[in-house]
Amino acid sequence: MARSGFRRYPREIMGSIRRAIASHALEPAIVRHESLLASPLAASWLGHASILIRHAGKTILTDPVFSHRIGVNVGVYTFGVERRLPSIDAKALPPIDLVLLSHAHFDHLDRPTLRALANPNTIVVTAGNTTALIPKGFGRIIELSWGKSVRLDTLTIHAVPTRHWGARTIWDRHRGHNAYLLEDSNHKVLFAGDTALSEGFRGIGGADLSIFGIGAYDPWIAKHASPEQVWEMNADAGGKFLMPMHHSTFELSDEPVGEPLERLLKIAGGEEHRVIGRDFASVWTMP
Helix, strand or coil: CHHHHHHHHHHHHHHHHHCCHHHHCCCCECCCCHHHHCCCEEEEECCCCCEEEEECCEEEEECCCCCCEEEEEECCEEEEEEECCCCECHHHCCCCCEEECCCCCCCCCCHHHHHHHCCCCCEEEEECCCHHHCCCCCCEEEEECCCCEEEECCEEEEEECCCCCCCCCCCCCCCCCCEEEEECCCCEEEECCCCCCCCCCCCCCCCCEEEEECCCCCCCCCCCCCHHHHHHHHHHCCCCEEEEECCCCECCCCCCCCHHHHHHHHHHHHHHHHECCCCCCCEEECC
16 A cells, blocks of 8 residues: 555655646536436536435535645645546535535545535535534534434435544544435435445445445555445445446546446446446436
């Protein structure tokens, strides 16, 4: 794992030093969200672990990271890993009712993106000991530990255990890490966050949509699942449809950029049609 990091991070940090963020950012993508808002259950993958979800009459955004780079922010510069996909203009998104944060890693909790999204009408649900990292301006911040739930109108949010870690630096190992089950009387959505192979999704009882990370397994297989393991966990959760995430956006590991999705489709075989949301910013709606 150390060798993997040394092959990558010095190059990325030098790129951060040489170039200003604004001058090299890709043109923001436009998210056509009209069909998403008109559906009882819909989702759109916006890169990495950022998913725009419509469920129970609410617009939900998971782990929003739209910055050109992720890492340590110093003024207008960020020292860290560069984004491969176009960014998203937070102002062009529909009003967000709920932001879900799985854990505090830089590629999941991005403070510049959260500042752009801050709104007194938006609620944030996050993992334990992460509230202090979230910029001001949101209407309410709720920390959930494993096994705890919160109800927002007709939507219930359950915090589900993962096999990962939540520290943002080497000094804050106390921070939590969650997956979330979102359910109302009609549908269940599982947002698995980051996790290695885990038996903890067997009690979900059937998810209409499950969202799992399929990348960063080489050499991080102890903390991230392989595509084959994701297919197994999706079966444990009773997932009808699987949206892959955590791939093709940031170079965080050693596997080739297209390999995670290729391996997932191969293991899915004749059920490939159940793997949805493969294209960036496309909108999937529940059949």
